[in-house]
Amino acid sequence: MKKRNVLIMSLVLVVVTAVATFAVSTAFDRAATHTTVNNNDGTVTISSEEYESLLQIKEQCTYLEEKYDDLEDLQVYIKENYYKEVSDELLLEGAKKGLFQVLDDPYSVFMNPEEYESYLESTTGEFPGIGVYVHPNPDRGIEIISPIEDTPAYQAGLKALDVIKAVNGVEYTHEEIDEAINNIRGEPGTDVNLTIYRQSNNSTFDVVITRDIIVVKVVKSEMLDQNIGYLRLSQFDNSAAEEFYEHMESLIGSGANAVVIDLRNNPGGSLSECLAISDMLLPEGIICTTKGRASGSTESFESIEEHYDLPIALLIDEGSASASEILAGAIKDRNRGVLIGTKSFGKGVVQIFMPYRDGTGLKLTTSEYFTPSGVNIHGIGIEPDYVVELSEEYLNSEDTQLKDDEQVQKAVEILKNELKQQLKNR
Numbered sequence: 001m002k003k004r005n006v007l008i009m010s011l012v013l014v015v016v017t018a019v020a021t022f023a024v025s026t027a028f029d030r031a032a033t034h035t036t037v038n039n040n041d042g043t044v045t046i047s048s049e050e051y052e053s054l055l056q057i058k059e060q061c062t063y064l065e066e067k068y069d070d071l072e073d074l075q076v077y078i079k080e081n082y083y084k085e086v087s088d089e090l091l092l093e094g095a096k097k098g099l100f101q102v103l104d105d106p107y108s109v110f111m112n113p114e115e116y117e118s119y120l121e122s123t124t125g126e127f128p129g130i131g132v133y134v135h136p137n138p139d140r141g142i143e144i145i146s147p148i149e150d151t152p153a154y155q156a157g158l159k160a161l162d163v164i165k166a167v168n169g170v171e172y173t174h175e176e177i178d179e180a181i182n183n184i185r186g187e188p189g190t191d192v193n194l195t196i197y198r199q200s201n202n203s204t205f206d207v208v209i210t211r212d213i214i215v216v217k218v219v220k221s222e223m224l225d226q227n228i229g230y231l232r233l234s235q236f237d238n239s240a241a242e243e244f245y246e247h248m249e250s251l252i253g254s255g256a257n258a259v260v261i262d263l264r265n266n267p268g269g270s271l272s273e274c275l276a277i278s279d280m281l282l283p284e285g286i287i288c289t290t291k292g293r294a295s296g297s298t299e300s301f302e303s304i305e306e307h308y309d310l311p312i313a314l315l316i317d318e319g320s321a322s323a324s325e326i327l328a329g330a331i332k333d334r335n336r337g338v339l340i341g342t343k344s345f346g347k348g349v350v351q352i353f354m355p356y357r358d359g360t361g362l363k364l365t366t367s368e369y370f371t372p373s374g375v376n377i378h379g380i381g382i383e384p385d386y387v388v389e390l391s392e393e394y395l396n397s398e399d400t401q402l403k404d405d406e407q408v409q410k411a412v413e414i415l416k417n418e419l420k421q422q423l424k425n426r
Contacts, residue, residue, distance in 0.1 A: 229258070
């Protein structure tokens with residue numbers, strides 16, 4: 001059942017019935033406080049105001065019943081005529097999923113218990129699979145946001161913007177992303193065959209990847225030379241800010257006077273962790289603003305004055321998304337550092353993620369975010385200050401080193417020049 005939107009009826013019907021019952025019960029409760037009971041014939045006398053109120057509620061209930069009668073009819077028709085037996089539980093799950101699917105927003109989803117558990121696993125930093133972040137693109141299919149560094153997917157050469165067309169020979173659309181993910185995951189040590197479409201060279205190919213336990217190392221760092229540090233931030237998980245701080249302190253303690261911050265293939269994550277890291281790097285001022293319809297969804301986030309006051313260069317690419325773009329956009333708009341690499345992914349919306357009932361969960365887009373200059377980059381991305389493509393030689397190398405990474409070396413060159421200029425100005 002790929003198209004379940006019509007099944008919204010079952011959920012709506014439950015809601016309508018509950019609301020109507022509650023309204024009538026409440027009205028009668030209210031009426032009872034203004035009644036006079038005739039003990040002889042058992043009649044109840046109510047005021048004219050309460051009588052008018054009951055008539056209005058009756059009209060509303062009649063309207064709702066007539067409005068959703070056809071949906072109830074469809075539910076009965078499916079149960080009686082579909083060639084396979086259909087459970088009420090399946091129809092209700094379809095109704096809940098349909099409420100999110102009609103939004104036509106790939107980031108808003110209702111998850112059944114299995115899907116919710118799988119999603120929770122992917123946010124813990126350790127889970128079984130191949131190590132790739134994906135999202136449903138209505139125009140292209142199941143699109144890779146980024147492979148996770150040092151995982152089977154990364155080592156197999158999967159790239160941001162690749163599209164997963166099939167898993168073990170079974171094709172999937174963007175609407176079936178949950179099923180595809182469940183089949184990509186599996187027991188460590190077993191193989192999965194992916195059919196990949198790569199737009200950059202208009203090619204479709206199969207790749208066999210051996211599943212493993214994926215352990216995400218959020219932050220790692222090293223000194224590139226005597227006074228320039230390198231910090232790799234792979235995602236904004238729940239420990240990102242704390243680890244970022246520890247690594248920055250370590251680099252500065254090792255003599256770093258400038259830092260290259262690598263956000264390439266960072267798909268994003270927690271907004272609060274991103275804001276905390278941004279606060280460490282920016283002087284007082286706006287980091288970003290969010291705008292939505294619900295109460296509390298429109299908000300401005302600002303940094304305080306205290307921050308790491310040293311030259312920084314950020315590396316971004318087409319795999320840098322969401323929270324990565326919030327940080328990159330703030331650094332660029334506030335002239336706090338330079339951006340080097342290629343244009344970012346372009347995800348400029350914010351979701352809430354929460355458990356629901358009976359082991360289910362949901363994600364819902366609640367707002368758009370805007371950079372300090374008021375730009376929403378959704379579907380557009382952020383252009384770096386210096387566009388630097390990685391060479392085919394580097395990309396095809398089996399033993400990549402930072403000293404051979406053209407984007408890293410460009411960042412080092414820029415930071416060295418800035419440090420020299422600082423010395424001249426003293």
